[in-house]
Amino acid sequence: MGGLVELCSTFVFALCLITRGVTGTCQTYCDDKWNGTGTYPCTQKLTSRGTTYRSCGWWSRCSSGSYTMYYSTYKCCQQTCKVNGSWTLWGSWSAYGPCSTTCGQGARKYVRQRNCTNPTPKHGGLNCNGSSTEYINLQCLPSVKCQINGGWSAWTSWYEASTCTKTCGSGLKSYLRWRHCTNPSPKNGGRACYGGSVGRSLKKCLLQTCPVDGSWSTWSSWKNHGQCSATCGVGDLQHVRTRTCNNPLASNGGRECVGNKTEIISVSCSTKPCPPKSSLMVCSTYGNCGCAYGFYGNGFSCKGSLGRQFLLLFMETNSYSQFEVKENRSTEIYVAALADSNITLRTTPEKLQALPFTRNKVITRGASKVLIPKSFRTEDIKIEKKAILLESTTPVIVVTMNHDGNSSDTSLILPVERLGLRYIIGTTDPFSPKLTAHKSQVAIAALHDNTTVTIQLKFDSNSSLTYQNNQYFSEDKLTLNLNKFESFQFCKQADLTGTLVGADLPVAVFAGNRCNKLQTFGYCSHLMEQLPPIDDLDNEFIVPPSLEFGGSKVRIVAAQKTHIEFFFDGQKKEKVLDPGTYQDARIYSDHSAYIKADKPIMVLGFAIRMNQKEEGDPYMSLVPGFNQYLSQYSIVVPVGYTKNFLSVILKEESKSSLRIDDQALSRDFIVSKMEVVISKGKYLVLILQTSSGGHRVETLDGSRFGLMVHGQKNGDSYGYAANMVKAS
Template structure:
């Protein structure tokens, strides 16, 4: 048996931790690094392995096991120690913007330091103090603007003597202030306002002034004699007194100038009526030339003179109307007569009128009490810019009221016809601006007819917009005159595509004047309609007017025409407006609702009211109505209302105190027929406008207490309308 040799080898691996070789110092750097060394013993761990030869022919070494051996030996070990922090150097100063963009401010500077010389280690103390330091310094970029401010006012100082030598007067005073609180600097603004102001203060001259006497109020009129009549209205002497005590004359002042008492003759009545004869009621055996008479129905006066729009002779001219070719058979001109008794009516025309036409017109008619109408051939309408013989004289055996209607299809209007004795020799024209100046259908018109032979008529033109018109190869401008020579019943009609309102007409003898438009529309809605009114002479115009709404579904345009320079004031819903009109000038007042308009002028004016269609659904096209003034009101009317219109209305302007005394056809007005009743308070008292629906035919309207009131008649149909005043001549203040 072969024996093998087993060789066992031992391998040792030793591990030493944390030791320092070389000389060992017992020391620690507490100033900077915080590291040091000290003598120490360290443990050494040795791991050993046992091996043997193995493998083929023992060519390999194989590990058979391991073991650990611990050794201890002296060494030099590293240590750490506390290092307290210290501040490093300060950084450079850094600066920030000035705190103010103008004027004095401050600029901030800052610097920093770090706790890194050394940095605290191993639990050492941190640095004491602040790591940042600030510094504030004064800075000024620009001076700020300083706006000026006023100082306090100085005391008042007088700059004049007392304005009077007796009694109380005024003295002028002034005071100053300065722009120095502060003064404006560096582009600042100056003070606004006045540096100096003045005032007046009351002063006393040292003695009383003489006080002149002034009259106090008059007493009421007191009868001094009995009534002069035995029937109707007469005269009676009445007296009133006043005292010179408002104030009494003192300090050597003058006594009042004038009479301390007045006497006058005033209308009176003993309650017995006189039979009627024309416009005057009189019986030869009972009435004397001194006024034992009274005014007939529909007239107003003092027993000597009666005035109104009723009469026995009327001069008529029908103006040209635009032809409605869609209703060629519905063309006519008519006279409507309202008579309170049976009457004979005669028509007279110029002796030069063609025989055929004259025979148609020169007739007499017997009409019964109430209303009658007479158809006038349309060929009797005036033609533009031509002298003709188309005047018609209407004579009645009894006192009547006369109205004219010009109708062409859907184009109609009407007018009150004035008695011949109410005609005058001076007129101002009222019309409206033609809707389209390129069509003659809208032309502004004025026509006149002579009542007597040898009449000279002079027209001073007023043409809107500086327009010119041509007549007989001659051009006429505003301010220039046209002259015409007419015989009895001869007429002339002037027509232009621009407004003729304000044209003045003067004549050597009485004439009848008519004005309006051939056919006009006053806004873009609806259709045109004929506009016409007979004008009253200028001596019958008034100063104070109440203009009611024209119709319940329309607006209104009011035109005020001045004869001479006139101051007017008009009021709508409490809002007052003042205007001054020069000669022949006019102003328009637009009323878009159901408001009442009050107009007051310091001189007589002509007032026209145009009913205006203000919306596509509004009923009726325009018509023109003269508005009577308060002094043109009378207390009795007998009027004719044309038949054939869908609705007819009366508009009554009356004192609110007298509404209960109003009678329509001798009966109280039915509340069911009153469509509107609005009131307003004016200088003359409280007045109301009542719109009453009535039928066609004759109507008698009056007050039982004798209160005068205004009356307008108007009506409308589908796309048509008419309107006129029941009286436009002035009885005056009685």
């Protein structure tokens, strides 16, 4: 290695020149991994020459001599080396973004890092191999639990739930199966499963051949049997009809038919008018005597609700026996007759002695009242023997009143020839879902033995109706068998509107509410009406208001898919109703409504008070359609009410020909008058004040008009339509 020369000095005494000589070789040796420097040793030889001096006085020096010195030392070589990078340890995991869900179990991304500083790469050394960042997804559970909607499990196997409905022949056996809302179960506010948990099925069961009892064929048409007993006016003419015991014939030991195969009756007949002999009316002065006593008909049977036989039933009411005793009222029959008549009451042998009379009670022309024991009121969910058949020797109008001492309602009763096989039910929604007093109810009465009744239930509720340990839900069918004068009533803490009743023989059907409120103020009131068969429904109506200072809740019920047009206060609304559904509306005391439909519908009116100061509380009434209007009516107005009214709907030009008990209309009778203009012309809706008792209402020009009867007192009211079946 080369040499170096250095100057050196000593203070005052010496001055030297040093020559460095280096021997040895530096090798590539890096013993420091962090900075890359080498420390391998090598030898240096040093020669030091100099002159010595001495002090010759203050701040003076003098040469004293010279010298040479040799010595050696060691020193590290300086070598720079490459340093490869190396990773530090991984850092802790930390959240990287939110949870993937806002409720329930989700996933969340986490991150950790490391650095290439252990050591850091230098002098061309290699970088660390791999990534400085690492991610991982871990489960996360937010504080909010997810809603879980319930799901049905699979159905169980069918279970035999009943024995065969027949002891011989072909019957039905009931089967049940279940499923549970556990697949999954609803949690955290999730929806419960939709639909029923119980499945039902009826399957045929075949047993031994049954004895077949003989049954009568239908009666033949009536035929004249002799001549009219009167040469003028009204007389009697015998008619005969026959039947045979072949529908079916008795077989397999079955019983023969019971009863007569021939029936003879006397009906009113008329040849020509007789000259008047007194002030008593044989037939209406203003009508033509085409039917008995001037009403629509052919001389043998009258159109509308006039007849000789009526099937009666009184539905259950709230029990206020102390008030019933005080008022001396319970169940009542009102009979409106245009001539003296004999009345007979018939029922099952078990209940016959409970009737106030059974035959030949004489009633006079006008209105008569018959009290019926409360024991004839029906009870829920049981077959009973409580129907009553009223028979009259002359055509009459029959109205029943059901009174619990606090509230009441009336119903026009249909003659038996106007009973039908198919009915749709109308009731109201119970005001309170907890008070059993507000229940909707339906009652059915049979006119013949072995009457099969099928009830297709409809109600907006997840609950069921239980009969003979079987549960029936909405849309289920309940089938039962009724004999002559037997009845069946069922009720529900829900609206039964839309329920269908069918039978293989004519039945009478009644519907309403045991006691209901339609406003937050006022009192609970009994609601009841006999319903017309579906075949007698109409499709065009004018709806008058109900109470003097109140209004009406109108319910339109469709038995089939129907397009409805509703006109009220200058506005028109349209709606399509599906089978078994309804539409509600309200009209006020100074308005009427016009309803038109493309299919027959049932229109019900429920009286409502418009404020707390007015009289009257709810009553239920059918609204007659145009095809149910008559030109002459016989009506009865019950006693015990402070105000009684007639609602008359007639063409404007017929107002002057309207007569009430032979009296022309005077201003004193008119409480209110409204005009309704439709495509058929201008109609008037007249609210007329009247008195209790029997009345005859008719038009001189023979024009047909609608008529409704209603009355009120403090806390109670009643109402009914004067006719509710088609007249043509």
